[in-house]
Amino acid sequence: MAEATKKRALITGITGQDGGHLAALLHEKGYEIFAIIRGQHNPRREATEAEYPYVTLIEADLGDQSSLIRAMQTAKPDEVYNLGAISHVGYSFKDPMLTADITGKGVLNMLEAIRLTDPENKVRFYQASTSEMYGGLDYNRPEKGYTEESAFHPRSPYGVAKLYGYWITKNYRESYDMFAVSGILFNHEGERRGVEFVTRKITNAVARIKLGLQTHIELGDLWPQRDWGYAGDYVEGMWLMLQQDEPKDYVLATGETHSIEEFLTLAFKEIGIDDWKPYVKQNPAFMRPAEVDLLLGDPTKAEKELGWKRKVDFPGLVKLMVEHDLAIESTKV
Numbered sequence: 001m002a003e004a005t006k007k008r009a010l011i012t013g014i015t016g017q018d019g020g021h022l023a024a025l026l027h028e029k030g031y032e033i034f035a036i037i038r039g040q041h042n043p044r045r046e047a048t049e050a051e052y053p054y055v056t057l058i059e060a061d062l063g064d065q066s067s068l069i070r071a072m073q074t075a076k077p078d079e080v081y082n083l084g085a086i087s088h089v090g091y092s093f094k095d096p097m098l099t100a101d102i103t104g105k106g107v108l109n110m111l112e113a114i115r116l117t118d119p120e121n122k123v124r125f126y127q128a129s130t131s132e133m134y135g136g137l138d139y140n141r142p143e144k145g146y147t148e149e150s151a152f153h154p155r156s157p158y159g160v161a162k163l164y165g166y167w168i169t170k171n172y173r174e175s176y177d178m179f180a181v182s183g184i185l186f187n188h189e190g191e192r193r194g195v196e197f198v199t200r201k202i203t204n205a206v207a208r209i210k211l212g213l214q215t216h217i218e219l220g221d222l223w224p225q226r227d228w229g230y231a232g233d234y235v236e237g238m239w240l241m242l243q244q245d246e247p248k249d250y251v252l253a254t255g256e257t258h259s260i261e262e263f264l265t266l267a268f269k270e271i272g273i274d275d276w277k278p279y280v281k282q283n284p285a286f287m288r289p290a291e292v293d294l295l296l297g298d299p300t301k302a303e304k305e306l307g308w309k310r311k312v313d314f315p316g317l318v319k320l321m322v323e324h325d326l327a328i329e330s331t332k333v
Ligand code: NAP
Pocket: 012, 013, 014, 015, 016, 017, 018, 019, 036, 037, 038, 039, 042, 044, 060, 061, 062, 063, 082, 083, 084, 085, 086, 087, 088, 102, 128, 129, 130, 131, 184, 185, 186, 187, 188, 189, 194
């Protein structure tokens, strides 16, 4: 019997956290995987090639539409996962125009590249939308968490750019009948998270403090709350969204919210320290001109329609990340 043709996927953002988890998932599912990589000497290229040898890398940039058209022509994908972005909220205040160009207009560049290379309108498109679009202010925060119907009020150049990406994806679905969807994902973390994000910054510092490599950690505000899940669970949800009969947007979240102080408490407990206060200094450099106070998502629609449910809980997530960082950092002692 002839072997069924492999499905083909094109990923943007392969060198980031979700790109890695997604590549591993699609590989398990038997996909032929292509991914764009930017820069003439991307420092993350070597590690990416070593960790995901089954991914074919194509030089392209979300800011350069012609490169995306070439990537589409090379990959000839059935599914496109647009995970590439300037994704750091704090950084987006420092470089708001680049953020608008890549995180916002980059989505349009990708959608147009698909439209121009896919005359039969067969390609399915996933846009990495975000809970940052809601903004976390009291006045529009539903008690049980934000849903697909909640109002948006972004609080950063990143959130504003992502809102453009969300609406242009919806617009292409409605205008051109494209299978184009947004996953509105709440924070998800794990061993592949960049150290510039607060959870990994903490677990890395906790491991280094335990091993005597560092004395303390400098952080910004500790009271904001986030709905933190595990990235490995969330990429499964992305894939499920593109396997449905109808293109729809979905929230992925845990339905729980925790402060950075709670994250610190659990992380330091993992190394036997009950009082983390002597090890944490506050530094205004890590505070933002406008903060998102509290994020809590309601994943009911994804649970009912996709059969998606997060597996890793909050204490499990913190434990997994501290253990991973202890293993890595202990090789440096
Ligand atoms: P990440 O680790 O910061 O990765 C971002 C990726 O975007 C990197 O691979 C980066 O590649 C790429 N990129 C940046 N500028 C680019 C450009 N001009 N052209 C092409 N690629 C570019 O982000 P993540 O945590 O994996 O998140 C994946 C996506 O989901 C992002 O769009 C993020 O905004 C969104 N999101 C994340 C979360 C979360 O909690 N993680 C929640 C909701 C939504 P380089 O190596 O070239 O820098």
